[in-house]
Amino acid sequence: MFLYVSLHLIFSFSVMATAEFTKDLCTPAFIVDLDIVKENAQAMQERFQKIGVQLRPHMKTHKTLECADIMTAGSRRCIVVSTLAEASFYADNGYDDILYAYPLPFDKVDRCAELSERLALFHIVVDNQHALQELKKRPLKQGKVWKVWMKLDCNNGRAGLPHFDSAALQLAQEISEAPGVELTGIYAHCGNTYACEGEEQIKDVAQETTTLTLQFMEKLKSAGIHGPKSSIGSTPSCSHPVPDMAMLSEVHPGNYIFYDVQQSLIGSCRLENVAVRVLTRVIGHYPHRNQLLVDCGWTALSHDGGGRLPTGYCIIEGHPDLKLLSMTQEHGRVEPISGKLDFSQFPLGSLLSLMPYHACATAMMHPVYFVHSKGKITGTWKPTRGW
Known part of the structure; x- marks a missing residue:
């Protein structure tokens, strides 16, 4: 019952899928909303300051x-x-x-x-x-x-x-x-x-x-x-x-700094708290199989979450009727959950914004994060890698 309610809330959550500042990014791109990150951090800090427990993030x-x-x-x-x-x-x-x-x-x-x-x-x-x-x-x-x-x-x-x-x-x-x-x-x-x-x-x-x-x-x-x-x-x-x-x-x-779709499903946060997205471009139209091809494979998103969502491996922001059906290493196949796809809505080269199921796994796929605030790219973060 909880999963059904959560998914209903997810699919009623609608925002503009892409913004002007993202149009020149080379995709797939991992983008981070700096303002949400700061809000998430402050909320966790205040939560444990209030009860007098040390936060070790x-x-x-x-x-x-x-x-x-x-x-x-x-x-x-x-x-x-x-x-x-x-x-x-x-x-x-x-x-x-x-x-x-x-x-x-x-x-x-x-x-x-x-x-x-x-x-x-x-x-x-x-x-x-x-x-x-x-x-x-x-x-x-x-x-x-x-x-x-x-x-x-x-x-x-x-x-x-x-x-x-x-x-x-x-x-x-x-x-x-x-x-x-x-x-x-x-x-x-x-x-x-x-x-x-x-x-x-x-x-x-x-x-x-x-x-x-x-x-x-x-x-x-x-x-x-x-x-x-x-x-x-x-x-x-x-x-x-x-x-x-x-x-x-x-x-x-740890995950609270980004949150993700999984955290929203289990009740840790709201979708508004999710600070990260993967941008992908439409690179193919295939009417004979009712599908789009995008330049986001599992090396940009991970395979986490498959089968958990009616929308596949992620939420395609602003398009609750679409599903990321499957991925190979560098490609993703997108199709409607039901009905015929209107290809005119998704011109070749257009951007889609994917909300990841698991932010930790998705972040691990990217050598650089594009950080934005108030409609502008403000910088890049480069994560360390290795063991």
Whole structure:
């Protein structure tokens, strides 16, 4: 029922598909509405300032310096990254207090050590004893200690030790007792919010994750382990925080800076909050199969979201009757959801504006973002790449 209502709202959302300032861009092009980005950032900052919880924004969605400055309000402190390429990129540009939120890969221990020795604060995440042993083999120089967050699985089902498993408390104890290592915090990701349908379900998952994390913090205290921080996060849960989240130390959402169609479907945001689009040009008319060909394939949009929307892999802005049916590497096929296509509405060379299902995956496809504000291109952002 929620999906039906959401789609009804989506298809009633109509804006001008393209604007004059986009006509000279080489397509496919990834464009970012700077004003919406700033609004999204400010809303999240104010939300957690109000309840007294530290916001540690995740950089994985955009991977740019300019957007990071907006998300941190210019402080260049207290961020999360998903790759060491990101960590090095931000460190090279004056950022500190960086948390590498990925179960420690053993081939990257030396790179993590270099960042730990170079920065005032560089944090890593572990969820197994073997990783702890690797840290013991590589003591840090200059009297520094490894800043370690233990990953806790609070029914998300990706990485981390299950919250109910005695091995979780055992590993936390071993980390806290290891020489040259500090148990800095407990880190949980409530990515299971992405299966929700509406705000109430999102809040239920946020509450469960918060409760289980706080219960684990009490277990640590009972075991004589005092001082570690607690952090949970996902864009849905942080867009609709529950009161108990005020008892956490930090939260770490990321996608909120752009949002996307998926976030609007599950109830994290409204379509008006989505800050990014992919521009594509019509490059072919094929009346015999009732289709347009566009210059946007999966290398410009990603294959995320296929089957979730009546409009295919995206929303074609201003044209709720059109569907991006399929994509090859560099081409997309567009056809009407029903009826015959009026090709005169879509001359060869005309632009279509695609609202992506998953902004993180789509942004990853582009080496440059075109940033606009109030009807003008104001600059470009270049994301870092690699692992």
